[in-house]
Amino acid sequence: xxxxxxxxxxxxxxxxxxxxxxxxxxxxxxxxxxxxxxxxxxxxxxxxxxxxxxxxxxxxxxxxxxxxxxxxxxxxxxxxxxxxxxxxxxxxxxxxxxxxxxxxxxxxxxxxxxxxxxxxxxxxxxxxxxxxxxxxxxxxxxxxxxxxxxxxxxxxxxxxxxxxxxxxxxxxxxxxxxxxxxxxxxxxxxxxxxxxxxxxxxxxxxxxxxxxxxxxxxxxxxxxxxxxxxxxxxxxxxxxxxxxxxxxxxxxxxxxxxxxxxxxxxxxxxxxxxxxxxxxxxxxxxxxxxxxxxxxxxxxxxxxxxxxxxxxxxxxxxxxxxxxxxxxxxxxxxxxxxxxxxxxxxxxxxxxxxxxxxxxxxxxxxxxxxxxxxxxxxxxxxxxxxxxxxxxxxxxxxxxxxxxxxxxxxxxxxxxxxxxxxxxxxxxxxxxxx
Numbered sequence: 001x002x003x004x005x006x007x008x009x010x011x012x013x014x015x016x017x018x019x020x021x022x023x024x025x026x027x028x029x030x031x032x033x034x035x036x037x038x039x040x041x042x043x044x045x046x047x048x049x050x051x052x053x054x055x056x057x058x059x060x061x062x063x064x065x066x067x068x069x070x071x072x073x074x075x076x077x078x079x080x081x082x083x084x085x086x087x088x089x090x091x092x093x094x095x096x097x098x099x100x101x102x103x104x105x106x107x108x109x110x111x112x113x114x115x116x117x118x119x120x121x122x123x124x125x126x127x128x129x130x131x132x133x134x135x136x137x138x139x140x141x142x143x144x145x146x147x148x149x150x151x152x153x154x155x156x157x158x159x160x161x162x163x164x165x166x167x168x169x170x171x172x173x174x175x176x177x178x179x180x181x182x183x184x185x186x187x188x189x190x191x192x193x194x195x196x197x198x199x200x201x202x203x204x205x206x207x208x209x210x211x212x213x214x215x216x217x218x219x220x221x222x223x224x225x226x227x228x229x230x231x232x233x234x235x236x237x238x239x240x241x242x243x244x245x246x247x248x249x250x251x252x253x254x255x256x257x258x259x260x261x262x263x264x265x266x267x268x269x270x271x272x273x274x275x276x277x278x279x280x281x282x283x284x285x286x287x288x289x290x291x292x293x294x295x296x297x298x299x300x301x302x303x304x305x306x307x308x309x310x311x312x313x314x315x316x317x318x319x320x321x322x323x324x325x326x327x328x329x330x331x332x333x334x335x336x337x338x339x340x341x342x343x344x345x346x347x348x349x350x351x352x353x354x355x356x357x358x359x360x361x362x363x364x365x366x367x368x369x370x371x372x373x374x375x376x377x378x379x380x381x382x383x384x385x386x387x388x389x390x391x392x393x394x395x396x397x398x399x400x401x402x403x404x405x406x407x408x409x410x411x412x413x414x415x416x417x418x419x420x421x422x423x424x425x426x427x428x429x430x431x432x433x434x
Contacts, residue, residue, distance in 0.1 A: 001029055001030050001031060002027060002030040002031070002076050002077075002317065002321050003030060003031040003032075003033060003074050003075050003076050003077075004021060004030065004031070004032050004033070004075070004076065004077045004078075004079065004317065005032075005033035005034075005035065005068075005071050005072055005075040005077070005078050005079065005136075006032065006033065006034055006035065006079045006081065007035045007036075007068060007078060007079065007080050007081065007082055007128060008035070008036060008080065008081040008082035008083060008145070009034035009035055009036045009041075009042055009045040009046075009064065009081075010036040010038050010041030010042060010044075010045055011081040011082075011083065011144075012286075012290045013081050013144055013311070014034070014045050014048070014049065014081075015048060015052070015294070015297075015304070016309040016311055017079060017311065017313055017314070018032060018048070018049045018052045018053075019052055019056075019304075019305070019306055019307070019308060019309070020308050020309055020311060020313060020314030021313070021314050021317060022052060022053065022056040022058050022060060023056070023306070023308045023314065024314055024317060024318045024321075024322070025318070025322075026322055027058075027317075027318065027321060027322065028058055028059055029058065029059035029060060030060050030061075031060065031061050031062070031063065031074075032049055032053075032060060032061070032062045032063075033062075033063050033064070033065075033071035033072070033075065034046055034049065034062065034063070034064035034065075034071070035064070035065060035066070035067075035068040035071050035072075036064075036066065037066055039066055041291065042064050042065075042066060043064075044291065044294045044295060044298065045064070045294070046062060046064040047298045048294050048297060048298055048304075049062045050062050051297070051298060051304065052304060052306075055304060055306060056306065068128060068131060069131055069135060072131055072132060072135040072136050073135045073136060074136065075132075075135075075136040075139045076136075076138075076139055076140070076317075076321070077139060077140050077141075077142060077313075077316075077317055078132055078136065078139050078140070078141050078142070079142045079143075079144065079313060080125065080128070080141060080142070080143045080144060080145050080151070081144040081145055082121070082124065082125060082128070082145050083145070084117075084120045084121045084124050084125075084429065085120050085426075085429040086117075086283070087284055087287070088429065089116065089117075089120065089425075089426050089429060090113075090279070090280045090283055090284065091280055092422065092425040092426060093107055093112060093113040093116050093117070093280070093422070093426075094107055094113065094277050094279075094280035094281075095280075096112070096418060096421050096422050096425060097111070097112040097113070097406075097418060097422075098276075098277075099418075100409070100410055100414050100415075100417070100418045101259075101409045101410065102258075102405060102406050102409050102410065102418070103258050103261075103264060103276050104252055104258075104276075104277070104279075104280075104405075105248040105249070105251060105252060105258075105268065105272075105274045105275060105276065105277075105278045105279065106248060106249050106252065106278065106279040107252065107279060107280065108146045108147065108279065109146055109147045109148070109149075109196075109197055109249065109252070109253070110147070110252055110253050110377060110380055110403055110404070110405070111252050111403055111405050111406060112400060112403075112406060112418060112419075112422060113279075113280075114146075114147050114150075114252075114380075115380075115384055115396065115399055115400050115403070116422055116426055116430065117146065117147060118147050118150045118151075118381075118384040118385070118388070119384070119387070119388060119396060119426070119430040119431065119433065120426060120429040120430045120431070121145060121147075121150075121151065122150065122151065122154050122385065122388040122389075122431075123388060123430070123431035123432075125145070125151060125154065125155075126154065126158055126388070126389075129141075129155055129158055129159050129161075130158070132159070132161060133159050133161065137161065139161060140161070140162045140163070140164075140316070140320065140357065140358070141155060141159075141161055141162065141163040141164070142163075142164060142166055142313050142316060143155065143163060143164070143165045143166065143331075144165075144166055144167075144313075147381065147384075148165040148167055148196040148197070148331055148346075149165070149195055149196050149331060149345075149346045149377070149378070149381045150381045150384055150385055151165065152164070152165035152196075152331050152332075152346045153345065153346045153381055153382070153385050154385045154388065154389065156333050156346070157385065157389060158389070162357055162358060163332075164316070164328075164330040164331060164332055164351070164358050165196060165330065165331030165332075165346065165348075166311065166312045166313060166316075166328075166330060166331070167196055167197070167329075167331070167348070168310060168311060168312075169196075169197060169199070169244040169245045169246075170192050170199055170244045170329040170348070171310045171312075171329070172310070173192075173201070173242070173243075173244045173245075174188070174190055174192070174201075176229070177190070177201065177204065177211075177215075177242060180215060180218065180225065180228075180229075181206070181211055181214060181215060181218075183206045183211070187206055187207070188204070188205075188206055188211075189203065189204075189205045189206065190203055190204050190205075191203035192244060192329065192348075192350075193338055193347065193348065193349045193350070193363040193366065194243075194244070194338075194347065194348055194366060194370065194374050195331075195341070195345075195346065195347055195348055195374045195377060195378060196331050196346070196348050197244065197245035197249055197250065197253060198243060198244070198245065198250070198253055198373065198374055198377060199243070199244035199245075199329070199348045200241040200242070200243060200244070200366060200367075200370045201241060201242045201243075201244070202241060202366065202367065202370075204242070212236070212240070215236065215242070216236070216237060219233045219237065227269065228273075229246075229247050229273070230247055230267045230268070230269060230273060230274070231247035231248075231250055231251045231257055231267050231268065231273070231274060232246075232247050232250060234257075234267060235250070235254075235256075239369060239370070240367070241367070241370055244348075246272045246273070247267075247268070247272070247273045247274055248268065248271070248272040248273050248274040248275065248278060249272070251267065251268055251274045252405055253373075253377055253404060253405070254373060254404055254405075255404040255405060255407070255408035256408075257274070258274075258405055258409075259405065259408040259409050264276065312328040312329070312330065315328050315353065316328060316353050316358065319353035319354050319355075320353060320354070320355060320357060323354055323355035324354070325352060325353070325354040326352075326353045326354070327350055327351070327352060327353070328350075328351050328353055328358075329348060329349065329350055329351070330348065330349070330351045330358060330360070331346050331347070331348045332346065332347065332348075332349065332351060332358065332360045333345075333346060334346065334347040335360075336362070337349050337360045337361070337362055337363055338363045338364070338365070338366060338371075339363075339364060339365045340365045340366060340368065340371045341366070341371055341374055341375060341378065342375065342378055342382070345378045345381070345382065346378075346381070347360075347363075349361060349363050350363075376402070376404055377404070379402055380399050380402060380403055380404075381399075383395050383396070383398050383399035383402070384396060384399040387399065387433065388431065388433075391431070391432050391433055391434055392433065392434070393423070393433040393434055396419070396423075396433060397415075397416065397419045400415055400418070400419050401415050406418075
Protein backbone atom coordinates (compact mmCIF):
# COMPACT_ATOMS: atom_id res chain seq x y z
CA UNK A 1 0.00 0.00 0.00
CA UNK A 2 1.40 3.39 -1.04
CA UNK A 3 2.13 5.93 1.69
CA UNK A 4 2.68 9.62 0.96
CA UNK A 5 3.81 11.93 3.76
CA UNK A 6 3.46 15.69 3.47
CA UNK A 7 5.77 17.75 5.67
CA UNK A 8 4.43 21.26 6.20
CA UNK A 9 0.85 20.11 5.62
CA UNK A 10 -0.59 23.51 6.59
CA UNK A 11 0.59 24.82 3.21
CA UNK A 12 -1.84 25.93 0.51
CA UNK A 13 -0.47 23.13 -1.73
CA UNK A 14 -2.00 20.33 0.37
CA UNK A 15 -5.48 20.40 -1.16
CA UNK A 16 -4.21 20.17 -4.75
CA UNK A 17 -1.71 17.46 -3.87
CA UNK A 18 -4.34 15.36 -2.08
CA UNK A 19 -6.83 15.69 -4.96
CA UNK A 20 -4.12 14.86 -7.51
CA UNK A 21 -2.99 11.77 -5.59
CA UNK A 22 -6.53 10.51 -5.10
CA UNK A 23 -7.21 10.97 -8.83
CA UNK A 24 -4.42 8.58 -9.83
CA UNK A 25 -6.10 5.85 -11.92
CA UNK A 26 -5.94 2.41 -10.34
CA UNK A 27 -4.43 3.63 -7.08
CA UNK A 28 -7.55 3.02 -5.02
CA UNK A 29 -6.02 2.62 -1.59
CA UNK A 30 -3.14 4.08 0.34
CA UNK A 31 -2.24 6.38 3.18
CA UNK A 32 -1.57 10.11 3.40
CA UNK A 33 0.48 11.27 6.38
CA UNK A 34 0.36 14.92 7.42
CA UNK A 35 2.98 16.70 9.53
CA UNK A 36 3.04 20.32 10.70
CA UNK A 37 4.33 22.01 13.84
CA UNK A 38 1.28 24.31 13.88
CA UNK A 39 -1.39 22.16 15.56
CA UNK A 40 -4.32 24.27 14.38
CA UNK A 41 -3.29 24.31 10.74
CA UNK A 42 -2.47 20.60 10.91
CA UNK A 43 -5.94 19.83 12.24
CA UNK A 44 -7.78 21.73 9.52
CA UNK A 45 -5.51 20.15 6.88
CA UNK A 46 -6.41 16.72 8.30
CA UNK A 47 -10.13 17.49 8.14
CA UNK A 48 -9.77 18.77 4.57
CA UNK A 49 -7.91 15.69 3.33
CA UNK A 50 -10.38 13.44 5.15
CA UNK A 51 -13.25 15.16 3.33
CA UNK A 52 -11.48 14.88 -0.04
CA UNK A 53 -11.00 11.14 0.52
CA UNK A 54 -14.70 10.78 1.31
CA UNK A 55 -15.70 12.73 -1.81
CA UNK A 56 -13.53 10.55 -4.07
CA UNK A 57 -14.76 7.29 -2.56
CA UNK A 58 -11.22 5.92 -2.53
CA UNK A 59 -10.03 3.54 0.22
CA UNK A 60 -7.32 5.88 1.44
CA UNK A 61 -6.65 6.81 5.05
CA UNK A 62 -5.14 9.94 6.60
CA UNK A 63 -3.06 10.28 9.74
CA UNK A 64 -1.44 13.38 11.20
CA UNK A 65 0.97 14.42 13.95
CA UNK A 66 3.13 17.33 14.99
CA UNK A 67 5.85 14.69 15.54
CA UNK A 68 7.18 13.68 12.13
CA UNK A 69 8.87 10.58 13.55
CA UNK A 70 5.41 9.13 14.18
CA UNK A 71 4.39 9.58 10.54
CA UNK A 72 7.54 9.03 8.45
CA UNK A 73 8.01 5.24 8.90
CA UNK A 74 6.79 3.35 5.86
CA UNK A 75 6.61 6.42 3.61
CA UNK A 76 7.20 5.76 -0.09
CA UNK A 77 7.16 9.46 -0.93
CA UNK A 78 7.93 12.45 1.29
CA UNK A 79 6.67 15.82 0.03
CA UNK A 80 8.41 18.87 1.51
CA UNK A 81 6.52 22.17 1.62
CA UNK A 82 7.78 23.67 4.90
CA UNK A 83 7.95 27.37 5.69
CA UNK A 84 10.33 28.25 8.53
CA UNK A 85 9.55 31.41 10.54
CA UNK A 86 8.18 33.17 7.47
CA UNK A 87 5.63 35.29 9.31
CA UNK A 88 8.31 36.62 11.64
CA UNK A 89 10.89 37.43 9.00
CA UNK A 90 9.14 38.49 5.81
CA UNK A 91 8.96 42.15 6.85
CA UNK A 92 12.64 42.42 7.82
CA UNK A 93 13.78 40.63 4.66
CA UNK A 94 12.02 43.27 2.59
CA UNK A 95 12.41 46.47 4.62
CA UNK A 96 16.09 46.21 5.62
CA UNK A 97 17.37 45.66 2.05
CA UNK A 98 15.11 48.47 0.80
CA UNK A 99 17.01 50.90 3.08
CA UNK A 100 20.10 50.03 1.04
CA UNK A 101 18.33 50.42 -2.30
CA UNK A 102 17.73 46.69 -2.91
CA UNK A 103 14.15 46.60 -4.11
CA UNK A 104 12.54 43.13 -4.04
CA UNK A 105 9.20 41.89 -5.37
CA UNK A 106 9.13 38.35 -3.92
CA UNK A 107 12.48 37.83 -2.17
CA UNK A 108 12.25 34.09 -1.53
CA UNK A 109 14.89 32.67 -3.89
CA UNK A 110 17.80 35.03 -4.55
CA UNK A 111 18.77 38.39 -3.11
CA UNK A 112 18.77 39.25 0.60
CA UNK A 113 15.35 37.68 1.11
CA UNK A 114 16.32 34.48 -0.67
CA UNK A 115 19.59 34.22 1.23
CA UNK A 116 18.03 34.58 4.65
CA UNK A 117 15.18 32.26 3.72
CA UNK A 118 17.89 29.72 2.86
CA UNK A 119 19.67 30.31 6.17
CA UNK A 120 16.48 29.78 8.20
CA UNK A 121 15.07 26.91 6.11
CA UNK A 122 18.01 24.58 5.59
CA UNK A 123 18.95 23.85 9.23
CA UNK A 124 15.39 22.64 9.93
CA UNK A 125 15.09 20.78 6.64
CA UNK A 126 18.39 18.98 7.19
CA UNK A 127 17.08 17.67 10.53
CA UNK A 128 14.02 16.35 8.71
CA UNK A 129 16.19 14.69 6.06
CA UNK A 130 18.19 12.98 8.80
CA UNK A 131 14.92 11.46 10.07
CA UNK A 132 13.95 10.44 6.53
CA UNK A 133 17.36 8.75 6.15
CA UNK A 134 16.67 6.77 9.32
CA UNK A 135 12.93 6.06 9.15
CA UNK A 136 12.10 5.68 5.44
CA UNK A 137 15.40 5.26 3.58
CA UNK A 138 13.69 3.75 0.52
CA UNK A 139 11.48 6.77 -0.06
CA UNK A 140 11.68 9.46 -2.74
CA UNK A 141 11.71 13.13 -1.70
CA UNK A 142 9.58 15.61 -3.66
CA UNK A 143 10.51 19.17 -2.73
CA UNK A 144 8.21 22.17 -3.19
CA UNK A 145 9.91 24.54 -0.74
CA UNK A 146 11.75 27.62 -2.02
CA UNK A 147 14.53 28.41 -2.55
CA UNK A 148 14.04 25.34 -4.73
CA UNK A 149 17.62 25.03 -5.98
CA UNK A 150 19.18 25.57 -2.56
CA UNK A 151 16.89 23.13 -0.74
CA UNK A 152 17.34 20.45 -3.40
CA UNK A 153 21.11 21.01 -3.52
CA UNK A 154 21.44 20.72 0.26
CA UNK A 155 19.41 17.49 0.19
CA UNK A 156 21.83 15.91 -2.28
CA UNK A 157 24.73 16.84 0.01
CA UNK A 158 23.28 15.17 3.14
CA UNK A 159 21.39 12.19 1.73
CA UNK A 160 21.54 9.50 -0.95
CA UNK A 161 17.76 9.32 -1.09
CA UNK A 162 16.43 10.30 -4.55
CA UNK A 163 15.20 13.90 -4.54
CA UNK A 164 13.54 16.09 -7.13
CA UNK A 165 12.52 19.72 -6.83
CA UNK A 166 9.11 20.48 -8.29
CA UNK A 167 7.86 23.82 -9.57
CA UNK A 168 4.96 24.75 -11.86
CA UNK A 169 6.68 27.50 -13.82
CA UNK A 170 7.59 25.54 -16.95
CA UNK A 171 4.15 23.99 -17.44
CA UNK A 172 2.46 27.34 -16.70
CA UNK A 173 4.76 29.38 -18.94
CA UNK A 174 4.48 26.99 -21.88
CA UNK A 175 0.70 27.49 -21.73
CA UNK A 176 1.12 31.26 -21.46
CA UNK A 177 3.29 31.22 -24.57
CA UNK A 178 0.63 29.34 -26.51
CA UNK A 179 -1.87 32.03 -25.47
CA UNK A 180 0.46 34.89 -26.39
CA UNK A 181 1.07 33.28 -29.78
CA UNK A 182 -2.59 32.31 -30.24
CA UNK A 183 -1.53 28.77 -31.08
CA UNK A 184 -3.29 25.65 -29.66
CA UNK A 185 -1.17 24.34 -26.81
CA UNK A 186 -1.06 20.82 -28.22
CA UNK A 187 0.44 22.17 -31.46
CA UNK A 188 3.18 24.26 -29.86
CA UNK A 189 6.58 22.58 -29.86
CA UNK A 190 9.06 23.71 -27.26
CA UNK A 191 12.15 22.76 -25.35
CA UNK A 192 13.16 24.21 -21.99
CA UNK A 193 16.06 23.80 -19.57
CA UNK A 194 18.14 25.76 -17.09
CA UNK A 195 17.67 26.15 -13.35
CA UNK A 196 14.55 26.67 -11.27
CA UNK A 197 12.91 30.04 -12.04
CA UNK A 198 15.49 30.50 -14.81
CA UNK A 199 14.78 27.83 -17.39
CA UNK A 200 14.97 29.01 -20.97
CA UNK A 201 12.67 28.13 -23.84
CA UNK A 202 15.40 27.38 -26.35
CA UNK A 203 12.96 26.02 -28.91
CA UNK A 204 9.56 27.53 -29.70
CA UNK A 205 8.02 26.34 -32.98
CA UNK A 206 4.66 25.72 -34.62
CA UNK A 207 4.39 23.71 -37.84
CA UNK A 208 8.21 23.79 -37.99
CA UNK A 209 8.16 27.61 -37.94
CA UNK A 210 10.27 29.49 -35.40
CA UNK A 211 7.79 31.43 -33.28
CA UNK A 212 10.25 33.83 -31.64
CA UNK A 213 10.13 36.32 -34.57
CA UNK A 214 6.33 36.13 -34.36
CA UNK A 215 6.40 36.83 -30.62
CA UNK A 216 8.78 39.77 -31.09
CA UNK A 217 6.57 41.19 -33.80
CA UNK A 218 3.53 40.86 -31.55
CA UNK A 219 5.05 42.85 -28.67
CA UNK A 220 6.34 45.49 -31.10
CA UNK A 221 2.82 46.07 -32.39
CA UNK A 222 0.73 45.42 -29.29
CA UNK A 223 1.70 47.52 -26.22
CA UNK A 224 -0.99 45.76 -24.17
CA UNK A 225 0.68 42.40 -24.72
CA UNK A 226 4.02 43.83 -23.60
CA UNK A 227 2.38 45.08 -20.41
CA UNK A 228 1.15 41.58 -19.57
CA UNK A 229 4.70 40.29 -19.03
CA UNK A 230 7.01 43.31 -19.19
CA UNK A 231 10.31 41.96 -17.86
CA UNK A 232 10.21 38.64 -19.66
CA UNK A 233 9.28 40.22 -22.98
CA UNK A 234 11.95 42.92 -22.66
CA UNK A 235 14.59 40.30 -21.84
CA UNK A 236 13.49 38.19 -24.82
CA UNK A 237 13.69 41.26 -27.07
CA UNK A 238 17.39 41.76 -26.32
CA UNK A 239 18.72 38.32 -25.35
CA UNK A 240 16.54 36.09 -27.47
CA UNK A 241 14.84 33.68 -25.07
CA UNK A 242 11.72 33.58 -22.92
CA UNK A 243 12.25 32.50 -19.32
CA UNK A 244 10.12 30.15 -17.23
CA UNK A 245 9.39 32.34 -14.20
CA UNK A 246 7.08 35.35 -13.88
CA UNK A 247 8.30 38.87 -14.60
CA UNK A 248 8.28 39.80 -10.91
CA UNK A 249 10.34 36.82 -9.73
CA UNK A 250 12.68 36.97 -12.70
CA UNK A 251 13.39 40.68 -12.26
CA UNK A 252 15.21 39.83 -9.01
CA UNK A 253 17.57 37.23 -10.46
CA UNK A 254 19.35 39.45 -12.98
CA UNK A 255 21.00 42.89 -12.63
CA UNK A 256 19.03 44.83 -15.23
CA UNK A 257 15.58 45.80 -13.98
CA UNK A 258 15.47 46.71 -10.28
CA UNK A 259 18.63 48.75 -9.66
CA UNK A 260 17.11 52.20 -10.35
CA UNK A 261 13.67 53.58 -9.71
CA UNK A 262 13.22 54.67 -13.32
CA UNK A 263 13.82 51.08 -14.46
CA UNK A 264 11.40 49.77 -11.84
CA UNK A 265 8.79 52.27 -12.99
CA UNK A 266 9.34 51.28 -16.61
CA UNK A 267 9.42 47.49 -16.31
CA UNK A 268 8.04 46.36 -12.95
CA UNK A 269 4.32 46.96 -12.66
CA UNK A 270 1.67 45.47 -10.37
CA UNK A 271 1.49 42.14 -8.59
CA UNK A 272 3.62 39.26 -9.86
CA UNK A 273 4.85 41.51 -12.66
CA UNK A 274 7.27 43.10 -10.21
CA UNK A 275 5.46 45.24 -7.65
CA UNK A 276 7.76 46.46 -4.89
CA UNK A 277 7.23 44.45 -1.71
CA UNK A 278 4.46 42.38 -3.30
CA UNK A 279 5.21 39.22 -1.31
CA UNK A 280 6.07 40.91 1.99
CA UNK A 281 2.96 43.06 1.89
CA UNK A 282 0.56 40.27 0.94
CA UNK A 283 1.81 36.88 2.10
CA UNK A 284 0.59 37.10 5.73
CA UNK A 285 -2.87 38.02 4.42
CA UNK A 286 -2.82 35.22 1.83
CA UNK A 287 -2.01 32.75 4.60
CA UNK A 288 -5.03 33.86 6.66
CA UNK A 289 -7.25 33.75 3.59
CA UNK A 290 -6.06 30.23 2.78
CA UNK A 291 -6.95 29.03 6.28
CA UNK A 292 -10.37 30.68 6.02
CA UNK A 293 -10.94 29.01 2.64
CA UNK A 294 -10.10 25.59 4.12
CA UNK A 295 -12.64 26.14 6.91
CA UNK A 296 -15.34 27.02 4.38
CA UNK A 297 -14.59 23.84 2.46
CA UNK A 298 -14.64 21.70 5.57
CA UNK A 299 -18.02 23.15 6.61
CA UNK A 300 -19.50 22.69 3.15
CA UNK A 301 -19.94 26.42 2.62
CA UNK A 302 -17.56 26.22 -0.36
CA UNK A 303 -17.26 23.37 -2.83
CA UNK A 304 -14.06 21.33 -3.07
CA UNK A 305 -12.91 20.94 -6.65
CA UNK A 306 -11.87 17.41 -7.54
CA UNK A 307 -10.19 18.50 -10.77
CA UNK A 308 -6.52 17.59 -10.96
CA UNK A 309 -3.96 20.40 -10.96
CA UNK A 310 -0.85 20.63 -13.15
CA UNK A 311 1.56 19.86 -10.30
CA UNK A 312 3.97 17.01 -10.96
CA UNK A 313 3.92 15.18 -7.61
CA UNK A 314 1.04 12.85 -8.49
CA UNK A 315 2.53 12.19 -11.95
CA UNK A 316 5.70 10.97 -10.26
CA UNK A 317 3.80 8.81 -7.78
CA UNK A 318 1.64 7.32 -10.55
CA UNK A 319 4.64 6.63 -12.81
CA UNK A 320 6.69 4.97 -10.09
CA UNK A 321 3.91 2.96 -8.42
CA UNK A 322 1.97 1.85 -11.51
CA UNK A 323 5.04 1.76 -13.76
CA UNK A 324 3.33 4.09 -16.23
CA UNK A 325 5.98 6.28 -17.92
CA UNK A 326 5.56 10.05 -17.55
CA UNK A 327 7.59 13.11 -18.53
CA UNK A 328 7.98 15.85 -15.94
CA UNK A 329 10.26 18.87 -15.57
CA UNK A 330 12.25 18.47 -12.37
CA UNK A 331 15.14 20.02 -10.47
CA UNK A 332 17.82 17.37 -10.20
CA UNK A 333 21.55 16.94 -9.74
CA UNK A 334 23.21 18.06 -12.98
CA UNK A 335 26.00 15.48 -13.37
CA UNK A 336 26.53 16.51 -16.99
CA UNK A 337 22.88 16.80 -18.03
CA UNK A 338 23.47 20.45 -19.02
CA UNK A 339 27.09 20.48 -20.10
CA UNK A 340 27.92 24.14 -19.57
CA UNK A 341 26.49 24.40 -16.05
CA UNK A 342 28.30 23.21 -12.88
CA UNK A 343 28.41 19.42 -12.71
CA UNK A 344 27.56 19.33 -8.99
CA UNK A 345 24.76 21.90 -9.09
CA UNK A 346 20.99 21.55 -9.50
CA UNK A 347 19.40 22.00 -12.93
CA UNK A 348 15.83 21.92 -14.24
CA UNK A 349 15.29 19.57 -17.17
CA UNK A 350 12.85 17.11 -18.66
CA UNK A 351 12.88 13.82 -16.75
CA UNK A 352 11.50 10.39 -17.59
CA UNK A 353 9.71 8.84 -14.61
CA UNK A 354 8.71 5.18 -14.47
CA UNK A 355 9.14 2.15 -12.23
CA UNK A 356 12.88 2.82 -12.21
CA UNK A 357 12.44 6.25 -10.63
CA UNK A 358 13.28 9.76 -11.88
CA UNK A 359 15.72 9.79 -14.79
CA UNK A 360 16.89 13.17 -16.11
CA UNK A 361 17.24 13.47 -19.88
CA UNK A 362 20.44 14.88 -21.33
CA UNK A 363 19.99 18.41 -22.65
CA UNK A 364 23.45 19.34 -23.95
CA UNK A 365 24.58 22.97 -23.87
CA UNK A 366 22.55 26.09 -23.25
CA UNK A 367 23.35 29.19 -25.30
CA UNK A 368 26.37 30.54 -23.48
CA UNK A 369 24.93 33.92 -22.47
CA UNK A 370 21.95 32.17 -20.88
CA UNK A 371 24.18 29.63 -19.18
CA UNK A 372 26.25 32.49 -17.73
CA UNK A 373 23.17 33.98 -16.06
CA UNK A 374 22.30 30.57 -14.62
CA UNK A 375 25.84 30.11 -13.33
CA UNK A 376 25.72 33.38 -11.40
CA UNK A 377 22.62 32.16 -9.59
CA UNK A 378 24.08 28.71 -9.02
CA UNK A 379 27.18 30.24 -7.42
CA UNK A 380 24.89 32.09 -5.00
CA UNK A 381 23.10 28.83 -4.09
CA UNK A 382 26.39 26.95 -3.72
CA UNK A 383 27.76 29.52 -1.27
CA UNK A 384 24.50 29.71 0.70
CA UNK A 385 24.34 25.92 1.05
CA UNK A 386 28.02 25.72 2.01
CA UNK A 387 27.41 28.42 4.63
CA UNK A 388 24.74 26.30 6.32
CA UNK A 389 26.51 22.94 6.02
CA UNK A 390 29.82 24.35 7.24
CA UNK A 391 28.20 26.79 9.72
CA UNK A 392 30.25 29.51 8.02
CA UNK A 393 28.76 32.99 8.37
CA UNK A 394 31.34 34.52 6.03
CA UNK A 395 30.26 32.29 3.14
CA UNK A 396 26.71 33.54 3.65
CA UNK A 397 28.03 37.08 3.26
CA UNK A 398 29.92 36.05 0.11
CA UNK A 399 26.64 34.74 -1.34
CA UNK A 400 25.02 38.13 -0.82
CA UNK A 401 28.09 39.90 -2.24
CA UNK A 402 27.79 38.06 -5.57
CA UNK A 403 24.00 38.23 -5.77
CA UNK A 404 23.17 39.87 -9.16
CA UNK A 405 20.67 42.42 -7.87
CA UNK A 406 22.47 43.31 -4.63
CA UNK A 407 25.83 43.75 -6.37
CA UNK A 408 24.21 45.93 -9.04
CA UNK A 409 22.98 48.34 -6.36
CA UNK A 410 25.38 48.27 -3.41
CA UNK A 411 29.07 48.61 -2.60
CA UNK A 412 30.75 45.84 -0.64
CA UNK A 413 30.72 48.04 2.46
CA UNK A 414 26.96 48.53 2.08
CA UNK A 415 26.43 44.81 1.49
CA UNK A 416 28.37 44.00 4.67
CA UNK A 417 26.28 46.48 6.65
CA UNK A 418 23.02 45.12 5.21
CA UNK A 419 24.08 41.54 5.90
CA UNK A 420 24.96 42.33 9.51
CA UNK A 421 21.66 44.11 10.05
CA UNK A 422 19.67 41.21 8.61
CA UNK A 423 21.71 38.71 10.60
CA UNK A 424 20.94 40.48 13.87
CA UNK A 425 17.25 40.80 13.00
CA UNK A 426 16.96 37.06 12.31
CA UNK A 427 19.64 35.61 14.57
CA UNK A 428 17.19 33.34 16.45
CA UNK A 429 15.87 31.77 13.24
CA UNK A 430 19.00 31.03 11.19
CA UNK A 431 20.83 28.30 13.03
CA UNK A 432 24.39 28.24 14.28
CA UNK A 433 26.51 30.28 11.87
CA UNK A 434 29.93 31.36 13.11
